[in-house]
Amino acid sequence: MSNGEVFMRAPATTPRRTVYTEAMQIFERAADLIGLAPRVRLELEEPDYEHIFYITTKLKDRLVPLSPDQARAFSDLPATKLRNPDGLEPLPDGRFILNGRALLGSDVAIRSGHLRLPDGNIYKLVPGESQRFKAYRVQHNQARGPYKGGIRYHHEVSLDLFKALAAEMTWKTAIVEVPFGGAKGGIQIDPRHYGREEIEAITLRFMYKLKRLIGPNVDIPAPDVGTNAEIMGLLFRQYSDGENERHTLRGIVTGKDVRIGGSEGRAKATGRGVAFCIEDYYAEKGTSVRGKTFTVQGFGNVGSNAAEILQSMGARLLAVNDAEGTVYNADGIDVPALLAYVQDPKNLKRSVLGFPGSQRIDKKDFWEIRADMLVPAALGGEITTEVAERLNVKLIAEGANGPTTPEADRVIVRRGIDLIPDIIANAGGVTVSYYEWIQNKRMESWSEAEVNRKLEQGMKRNWRIIRDIARNSPRQTEMHDSRRFCIGKEVDTRCAAMILALKRIEAHYQLEGFSQ
Numbered sequence: 387m388s389n390g391e392v393f394m395r396a397p398a399t400t401p402r403r404t405v406y407t408e409a410m411q412i413f414e415r416a417a418d419l420i421g422l423a424p425r426v427r428l429e430l431e432e433p434d435y436e437h438i439f440y441i442t443t444k445l446k447d448r449l450v451p452l453s454p455d456q457a458r459a460f461s462d463l464p465a466t467k468l469r470n471p472d473g474l475e476p477l478p479d480g481r482f483i484l485n486g487r488a489l490l491g492s493d494v495a496i497r498s499g500h501l502r503l504p505d506g507n508i509y510k511l512v513p514g515e516s517q518r519f520k521a522y523r524v525q526h527n528q529a530r531g532p533y534k535g536g537i538r539y540h541h542e543v544s545l546d547l548f549k550a551l552a553a554e555m556t557w558k559t560a561i562v563e564v565p566f567g568g569a570k571g572g573i574q575i576d577p578r579h580y581g582r583e584e585i586e587a588i589t590l591r592f593m594y595k596l597k598r599l600i601g602p603n604v605d606i607p608a609p610d611v612g613t614n615a616e617i618m619g620l621l622f623r624q625y626s627d628g629e630n631e632r633h634t635l636r637g638i639v640t641g642k643d644v645r646i647g648g649s650e651g652r653a654k655a656t657g658r659g660v661a662f663c664i665e666d667y668y669a670e671k672g673t674s675v676r677g678k679t680f681t682v683q684g685f686g687n688v689g690s691n692a693a694e695i696l697q698s699m700g701a702r703l704l705a706v707n708d709a710e711g712t713v714y715n716a717d718g719i720d721v722p723a724l725l726a727y728v729q730d731p732k733n734l735k736r737s738v739l740g741f742p743g744s745q746r747i748d749k750k751d752f753w754e755i756r757a758d759m760l761v762p763a764a765l766g767g768e769i770t771t772e773v774a775e776r777l778n779v780k781l782i783a784e785g786a787n788g789p790t791t792p793e794a795d796r797v798i799v800r801r802g803i804d805l806i807p808d809i810i811a812n813a814g815g816v817t818v819s820y821y822e823w824i825q826n827k828r829m830e831s832w833s834e835a836e837v838n839r840k841l842e843q844g845m846k847r848n849w850r851i852i853r854d855i856a857r858n859s860p861r862q863t864e865m866h867d868s869r870r871f872c873i874g875k876e877v878d879t880r881c882a883a884m885i886l887a888l889k890r891i892e893a894h895y896q897l898e899g900f901s902q
């Protein structure tokens with residue numbers, strides 16, 4: 387290349403600290419401890435595939451509220467009488483999505499693209515434009531079975547985050563002994579700022595692009611933050627539309643509505659799994675959940691279901707923190723009432739804030755509440771060193787993925803706070819996803835009691851193995867056998883969980899070998 391020629395430089399290969407390298411610290415520690423075979427280490431240190439793609443969708447027209455100053459110019463504009471008010475979809479920022487049918491048959495008074503709604507406010511009509519979104523699917527490892535992992539719709543996502551979450555799925559599926567590998571993906575989007583039909587269009591377009599990368603025996607998505615059973619239904623439809631043997635493809639996604647092939651018990655499975663681990667933690671100490679107090683961060687699928695089940699076991703919920711703020715009641719928060727409040731269609735932000743049976747407190751104070759346990763069930767990285775130093779709980783059961791930073795982990799160990807780590811605590815979801823996948827393959831439908839019984843066995847058996855590894859107490863009981871996994875010394879529970887995962891994954895490589 388001639389001197390002075392301009393060319394694109396590849397970035398320097400100096401290792402940088404990312405959410406992925408942070409998440410992998412525990413992998414490296416456990417791999418060192420067990421002397422993981424170097425080839426297996428290389429296979430697991432980076433994902434098999436990292437897909438990034440873009441999806442473009444046409445958005446709908448919006449009505450944007452004017453400030454009182456701007457609205458003065460339209461003071462004599464008569465209000466539009468809407469025949470189909472359902473066609474107006476409110477967004478949390480005060481805007482409305484204008485679905486085509488909203489104005490049908492109405493007497494519409496528009497001036498310079500502005501109209502007055504029956505609420506008395508003036509709105510500017512902004513035509514919908516096409517928007518491009520960044521989408522991801524990371525397929526981390528498939529030594530033990532097809533890639534498996536959730537689809538996240540959130541504005542704060544990145545390739546590194548999805549790599550970390552995909553790797554977590556590899557560990558998790560090994561820990562609960564389901565024959566899957568690990569994957570994760572989603573879209574960089576804040577779904578609260580889009581209408582129902584827009585989310586549908588974005589989801590269909592997402593699957594249109596994703597389809598070539600996945601399959602019911604290749605890679606199986608499921609719900610995660612910002613997605614739910616409804617989105618899974620759309621993903622199934624788009625994947626299977628027009629296919630000759632459509633009914634055999636139902637296992638392409640899990641977490642579907644039970645009426646279209648979902649499993650009984652799946653919706654609550656992650657929260658129930660958290661509760662089963664906690665129940666076993668206390669049972670082993672000769673006590674029970676009854677009378678214990680707890681706090682929860684995140685009141686979505688995982689947090690609300692864990693709270694509901696813990697309350698039904700006799701525990702008292704003292705406080706909930708979500709994306710909007712924190713509510714607190716020393717006498718206990720009624721979980722079903724809080725759930726009804728959050729799910730009320732008028733509660734546009736789906737937030738616990740303003741719940742009548744509670745007082746609002748600062749997030750800072752939330753972390754300092756004295757309680758028996760804390761269930762983080764929101765996003766990753768929330769329990770930092772500062773937070774860990776201030777916690778006033780005896781047990782953390784991680785409902786969320788990666789809620790604790792590696793530095794905070796060390797504080798938790800030092801302070802003697804017990805931990806049920808995420809890769810076992812929140813593995814109930816993927817466990818019942820596996821049951822759903824089997825039911826789809828067999829065209830069967832199991833009862834909720836059967837699903838919950840199997841889930842309880844799976845969670846408690848593997849949590850006991852992890853506990854034994856942590857205490858270096860190899861044993862065989864009727865329910866579990868930890869003899870192959872203990873390493874001759876004590877470790878913390880997070881490391882113990884990773885050791886269990888790595889030993890199970892390593893066995894596949896050792897016994898099956900490597901194709902070149």
Ligand code: NAD
Nearest residue numbers: 611612656684685686687688708709763764786787812815
């Ligand atoms: P969700 O979208 O149903 O709920 C997320 C909750 O977190 C909401 O209450 C939201 O207000 C809150 N939240 C968001 N940002 C926050 C912030 N900065 N501070 C405090 N609260 C915040 O999501 P979900 O499905 O319940 O998932 C929650 C966590 O559990 C995630 O880490 C997810 O990866 C993990 N997880 C979910 C499942 C599952 O089956 N849904 C399975 C395993 C792990």
